């Protein structure tokens with residue numbers, strides 16, 4: 414039972430159905446279309462930008478180059494530094510070049526959708542796919558079903574994929590009329606009492622507009638809105654808000670661990686549905702999209718060369734699991750520290766001039782590359 418009138422090539426008998434028009438689903442559809450595999454993306458939303466502002470939009474320059482999107486229409490701000498706070502201490506890390514961009518997530522989503530459609534993918538909005546329909550689709554062996562349906566994945570649940578073991582519950586709000594001295598720096602606040610197993614943040618959009626947010630582990634017994642209220646009462650945050658006016662606020666969720674399996678028969682998971690997220694920061698767009706590009710390559714090889722679709726599992730783990738695992742290790746370490754230990758760590762980092770090293774060699778996405786640079790630098794000295 415075909416779900417769409419796909420523009421299949423003569424050699425193609427398979428249909429690809431992607432559930433979810435977030436970054437992972439749209440990049441997958443774009444890359445499949447470029448490889449001559451035309452897919453249909455279904456999403457329950459009326460517009461791809463709906464709800465996009467629930468998440469922040471900080472992306473490394475290098476990561477955006479990897480996924481190859483013209484993001485200029487979505488750019489809000491440029492970032493070159495960060496101040497990390499913990500246990501009453503702080504350390505500033507500054508680079509002399511732009512390291513990351515803040516993008517408007519709604520406009521970014523529209524850009525991704527436009528590109529996927531212009532390459533030939535089909536996008537069906539206001540079409541939520543329920544469990545029964547998913548079962549029906551997957552029973553057709555000519556259909557490849559991809560769950561790109563986010564952190565709480567219906568596809569993963571419907572087909573019994575292993576669970577995500579920990580989530581981060583988030584709350585972010587935006588403020589106008591703020592008075593920000595450095596609009597090129599994010600600030601991160603580690604405090605295991607208020608932001609259990611994660612952190613709070615401020616992201617400047619401009620000199621007068623700021624985002625303030627917090628994440629807490631699903632293993633804590635608090636909700637993120639309550640944690641946010643505690644967070645904005647902290648001295649440093651209260652000072653940063655000043656007379657600024659809150660405009661919007663949203664709660665959301667980030668998966669913190671990767672699922673143990675992401676392929677089952679003709680069903681695949683990508684992006685947040687698979688847990689392809691940096692556990693240190695919760696950033697999932699670059700890794701999720703990079704894994705979606707791997708999925709597109711593997712699906713095309715399956716369709717045109719008969720290669721097993723399970724190659725996707727092997728390939729994305731080969732390319733990205735080391736970095737994702739390093740992010741998890743760093744997360745496990747910082748989330749185990751109480752406020753006194755955080756203060757000692759920051760004091761030690763300052764003595765060791767970690768700020769200079771991170772400003773120069775810091776890599777938001779790849780701890781592996783960063784550790785490699787550290788190792789090589791020590792070897793040369």
Ligand SMILES: Cc1cc2nc3c(=O)[nH]c(=O)nc-3n(C[C@H](O)[C@H](O)[C@H](O)COP(=O)(O)OP(=O)(O)OC[C@H]3O[C@@H](n4cnc5c(N)ncnc54)[C@H](O)[C@@H]3O)c2cc1C
Nearest residue numbers: 433435436437456457468469471542563684685696697698
């Ligand atoms: C507060 C916060 C801040 C963040 N900050 C950053 C950041 O700065 N940088 C970064 O890289 N990442 C960030 N992230 C994470 C990032 O937003 C996600 O990793 C990314 O959006 C995941 O993309 P995705 O395509 O896998 O899933 P999603 O973006 O969640 O898209 C899934 C889509 O599937 C649709 N869907 C779900 N179920 C169904 C169904 N049954 N039928 C049809 N459609 C369905 C949904 O409507 C949705 O559109 C942040 C997240 C949060 C919550």
